[in-house]
Amino acid sequence: MSIRLPSADGTYRMHRPNTDPLTPLACGPARSRAFYSAAHVVADPLAASAEAGPVVDWEATLAFRRRLWAQGLGVAEAMDTAQRGMGLDWPTAAELIRRSAAEAREAGGRIVCGAGTDQLPADGAHSLAAITAAYEEQLAHTEACGAGAVLMASRALAAAARGPEDYLEVYGGLLRQSARPVVLHWLGPMFDPALAGYWGHEDLDEATDVFLKVIAECPQKVDGIKVSLLDADREVGIRRRLPAGVRCYTGDDYHYPELIAGDGELACDALLGIFDPIAPIAARAAIALDRDDVTGFRELLDPTVPLSRHLFAPPTRFYKTGVVLLAWLAGYQEHFTMVGGLQSARSLPHLATAYELADGLGLFPDPELAEDRMRRLLSVHGVES
Template identity: 80%
Template sequence: MNAILLPTAAGGYRAYRPNRDPLPSLTCGPARSRMFYAAAHVVADPLSASAEAGSQVDWEATLAFRRRLWAQGLGVAEAMDTAQRGTGLDWPGAAELIRRSAAEARAVGGRIVCGVGTDQLSAAGPHLLSDITAAYEEQLAHSEACGAPAVLMASRALARAARGPEEYLEVYGELLRQSSGPIVLHWLGPMFDPELTGYWGHEDPDEATGVFLKIIAEYPGKVDGIKISLLDAEREVDIRRRLPAGVRCYTGDDYHYPELIGGDGELASDALLGIFDPIAPVAARAAGALDRGDPVAFRELLDPTVALARHLFAPPTRYYKTGVVLLAWLAGFQAHFTMLGGLQSARSLPHLATAYELADRLGLFPDPDLAEARLRQLFAVYGVAS
């Protein structure tokens, strides 16, 4: 078995022998003990992808990937950060993605939630609160018309415009009053998007927590849950304990998800995670272990994936999508390594090489020979011997 030379950040190479024992294919029903959503990436059309927003999506390849997630029992969190909202996928593209994915979910009986925000507003801003609310309303109405529950994503426009927590309460309150069903609130931390610093009207996380807890308390029955994407496990556990009965805590912590989903014996987090896109076969098996009442097997399956997650989501965290799409290409789930907005260039070659190694060790490539051949093609483009 030949070794492949992987470039290192120090400028050298290390020899790695690829794993020839991939995980077998898996088909199963949805998890019962927790909600498991994978925030899914989009596949760009390589003939039209560019550095400009509004680049074209390869719809068939994008939907085929979602069908693969549903077949493994995972739900799809659509049109969210992993799908390059705000970093290549504009609102018209996201609206079409929501329409197509919601229809596909109905056809296969798959779970879906869809991100709604305010990204149809000009980035130049600032915008009036009434304009921000109207933008949210447009997207919320579209998602609900498509039959998909909504995730109220954090708004860059609101972060710029709001003068304090009262204005967050005003905007979110108006949206919850008119929503047709329970929705998920999303707290996306500045490590994922620096423009969201000080969200909920406070830079202090304790005070910010108090604001959205107040929103939830004022609109009982309108909030399905809160998705926490702060990469702070202790804070998530604290928030989880303070949520009203019946309101879920969806972990978005791609560093600490095994222990947060596993729970503390009393409470546990549900999952809405970008890392579930590349590790779907393992996540599905881990969900099955929980359903069987086997928390030990759950951790034995999911704990080894954390090294890959921490690597993909390493600072600058917002570029994690590059590694996610690389792994989908190496796994044979799409025909190219091209991203909306040209973000395939956002990570270094040594970073991508390590992502390959960590994923390969987990058996995530159905055809290891194909993965190796494609990695060597990528190296050749960079003028690197392998």
């Protein structure tokens, strides 16, 4: 059997579904690197548009996290992959952190959670004191739940900061009071246009200097950094300038295989949105690195890059749509509905290519189910497959 898929140029192509999917894998956490998957949330399709706010299907959402832990991956919770700032509000994120942290303890899994300022009204101007207080609230909640914190980039701070000194003041105060070392997240404007000019500079060299100064002033409180700029050379340059003991968690969904593999002297750990859909392959690649088999690691992970680059293609912030599509096609959830209706953010040809690339990698445990669901999606859009 073949399935007819639409292309962006208006033509169609035939795809023969994979008949040799990856077998299930269960393993412990990687030893050579820290591998975190930023995980998506599963909406409740019967209430996803409720005026009261986002409604999460908690069992399906937590079941997906249990699947990640079973494969030896850590979970990066309540990050942008979980639609923070794009449908998931702070009260729901706070509950997500509480539930996931409890599940992590039960499973013995690694977890870090995003702490930001998104409880502040998006349409208002906020003082540095108010921004700091918002960060403090979320940091305290995350730590009280027993999870490590990722200090996420703040739209409110990007709008309010008069220059680099304001970033140094806010982040310095947070680091001094954190109960445990945190991860600092530099999210580029390709993921969120509101974060342009972060660290007080449009020029990335100058912004990098400020970012590194924040770390240098309190390195013992920084577990690591997550750099999401899709710029491998810059990430390598930052990695070389980090104080001893501070990790670099790559957030580069375009160049992650070479950044994780390293250059023989320094290597990156990983905190990636692409690890959500490619978890079975990422887990196998981690095992290869634990055996010091860099060649095997690259042979596993390099073929996933075309899928990742497709999912994270501009406008990059809509990559979550492809991630959730693949979770539905794989049978990890029963619908293709997202918080805030974000399932409509990508075109049908884009989704068809995501299916084709993921199927080629063997990522669907039941290829017949994936094919049937893709056919139904095409049919809803008026395409006879």
